[in-house]
Amino acid sequence: MQNKKILIVDDEIGIIQMLETVLRKEGYTMIRRALTGEEALRALRITDFDLIVLDVMLPDTDxxxxxxxxxxxxxxxxxxxTARTSDLDKLTGLSIGGDDYITKPFNPLEVVARINVQFRRMMLSQVNSQKKDVYQMGHLRLDRKAAQLWIHGEEVNCPAKELELLFFLADHPNQVFTAGQLYEQIWGYESxxxxxxxxxxxxxxxxKIEENPKMPTIIVNLRSIGYKFVPPASGELL
Structure with missing residues (x-):
């Protein structure tokens, strides 16, 4: 996280200082501040920022x-x-390109947590670019476009969230994820x-997928750590 560049755009210097303090405690050291929209645009012409915290009510622009x-x-x-709390403001912000919306007053730790979520999603989306449409792994077959799961050649009914979770795990074989990370990715909220x-x-x-659900070998639980997906040994990823 130390190499992530963050731009904070807000005309309240106290808020900027508070956020800088908690962000530095989290290991973020490359932080730039801008008190106006003009300063923000000038900073963006010079630096390629990884994330931007933006106030809605600025002295020189909206x-x-x-x-x-x-x-x-x-x-x-x-x-x-922002201090603008209406649903319309939130929908406007998200529809024009915002990725999250936090209203004032706020807990600075919540802001940091949401920033962490954004960076984790960026990291995982880079890995997701390698994901496949069809997986054939031993007795298990997954088809992303058809949204179907087959076990031993027979189609198995699988609700949307279960299927989405299974695809995510198959996309990241042998990687360990906490329950919180899985919840963020599949349900879309910080856990x-x-x-x-x-x-x-x-x-x-x-x-549905284990030969013996009480002794799982595919979705393995690492005690006090999380879960990882181990492709069946009798098959290979296509």
Whole structure:
């Protein structure tokens, strides 16, 4: 995380200083501040930022308008931080290119957590670019486009979230993920006590794909760490 470059755009210096303090404690050291939209655009012409924290109400421009200008220069995640709390404002911010929306007053630790989520998603999306449409692994076959699962040649009914979770695990064989990371990827929210949701879906998948669900060899649980997907030894990824 230390090499991630973050731009904070806000005219309240106290907010910037508070965010800088908690971000540095998390290991983010490459932080640039901008008090106006003009300063932000000038900084973007000089530096390729990895993430932008953007206030909506700036002294020289509207943050929504600035977001559109920023989007013309970079695809870096934009996290809105604003006192405008209406649903319309939130929908506007997300529809014009924002990736998240946090209202003031806020907990700075929540901001850092959401920034971490954005960077984790970016990292995983880079890996996802290598994902396949069809997996044939021993007795298990997955077809992404058809949204189908076959076990021993027979199609098995699989609800959408279970199938999405299974594809994600198959896309990242032998990689360990915590329950929280899996929840973020499949359900789209930062995990706060949602390990049970993941555990239930893992249990249901094991009943479908494991030869012995009580002694799983495909979706393996690493105690106190997380889960990893081990492709059946009798087959190869296509």
């Amino acid at each position: 943050g929504f308008q600035l977001c559109q200008q920023i989007r013309a220069q970079t695809n870096a995640p934009i996290l809105f931080l 706060v006590g949602d390990e049970k949701t993941v555990a239930i879906h893992i249990m249901r998948l094991r009943k």
